[in-house]
Amino acid sequence: MFLVNKLYFSFLSNNQKHCVFLPHKEIFNFMKVTYYGHSCFGVEICGKKLLFDPFISGNEKAKDIDINKIEADYILLSHGHEDHILDAAAIAKRTGATIVSNFEVVNWLMKKGVEKGHPMNHGGSWMFDFGKVKCVVAVHSSSMPDGTYGGNPVGFLIETKEGNFYYAGDTALTYDMKLIGDYKQIDLAFLPIGNNFTMSIDNALIASDFIKCDKIIGMHYDTFGYIVIDHKEALNKFNNAGKDLFLMKIGETKEF
Numbered sequence: 001m002f003l004v005n006k007l008y009f010s011f012l013s014n015n016q017k018h019c020v021f022l023p024h025k026e027i028f029n030f031m032k033v034t035y036y037g038h039s040c041f042g043v044e045i046c047g048k049k050l051l052f053d054p055f056i057s058g059n060e061k062a063k064d065i066d067i068n069k070i071e072a073d074y075i076l077l078s079h080g081h082e083d084h085i086l087d088a089a090a091i092a093k094r095t096g097a098t099i100v101s102n103f104e105v106v107n108w109l110m111k112k113g114v115e116k117g118h119p120m121n122h123g124g125s126w127m128f129d130f131g132k133v134k135c136v137v138a139v140h141s142s143s144m145p146d147g148t149y150g151g152n153p154v155g156f157l158i159e160t161k162e163g164n165f166y167y168a169g170d171t172a173l174t175y176d177m178k179l180i181g182d183y184k185q186i187d188l189a190f191l192p193i194g195n196n197f198t199m200s201i202d203n204a205l206i207a208s209d210f211i212k213c214d215k216i217i218g219m220h221y222d223t224f225g226y227i228v229i230d231h232k233e234a235l236n237k238f239n240n241a242g243k244d245l246f247l248m249k250i251g252e253t254k255e256f
């Protein structure tokens, strides 16, 4: 299917790359993913730039990333912890991006001067101009950096004409992931694998079964001491299960 689609794709002009309407099975997945460290990714899909959980200026491992050069139309935030929202306000103010998160996180950022916000909560979905975002359960905690209430942590299931993906946020393994896998075909998933605060490698492998997705991008690992992982072990475990785990380099861009 990939090859056929690649050929099909070669007939399309640059503008046509985005949002070509085809039945899901025929879709050429053209998702451009850039890793900015920890759980922060830029995803270009359907002509829009989505940024997830920006924690860059406080991440020693991402010191070569300049937050002033990151573009975003939407900034999706899984919860209020500093290691997920640190640079959200600065990037949103500079780019005019819309913050998408739970009600409390959106309100907190708007009080900090962010102009555009879209509040959501578990179970709800909304059709944006790039596709549909469904707000799903994440088993974690959420408070804002100043200690105020940060609502409930969330994950995002994103359905577009170029493919579907799941960004789990910070979460434990939960049976609710089976619902997500039954609800939609997922082409790519971002799962935390660093253990201690979230799922471990082994639990992420089970999660990939629950969501019925064999293409996983790992996140929330190596940033600080509690979550350092053995890369070889992680890659082997997924490989032995017949699945692809991608541990992207910070600053790397990859097409899926």
Ligand SMILES: [Zn+2]
Binding pocket: 081, 083, 084, 170, 197, 220
């Ligand atoms: Zn975290």
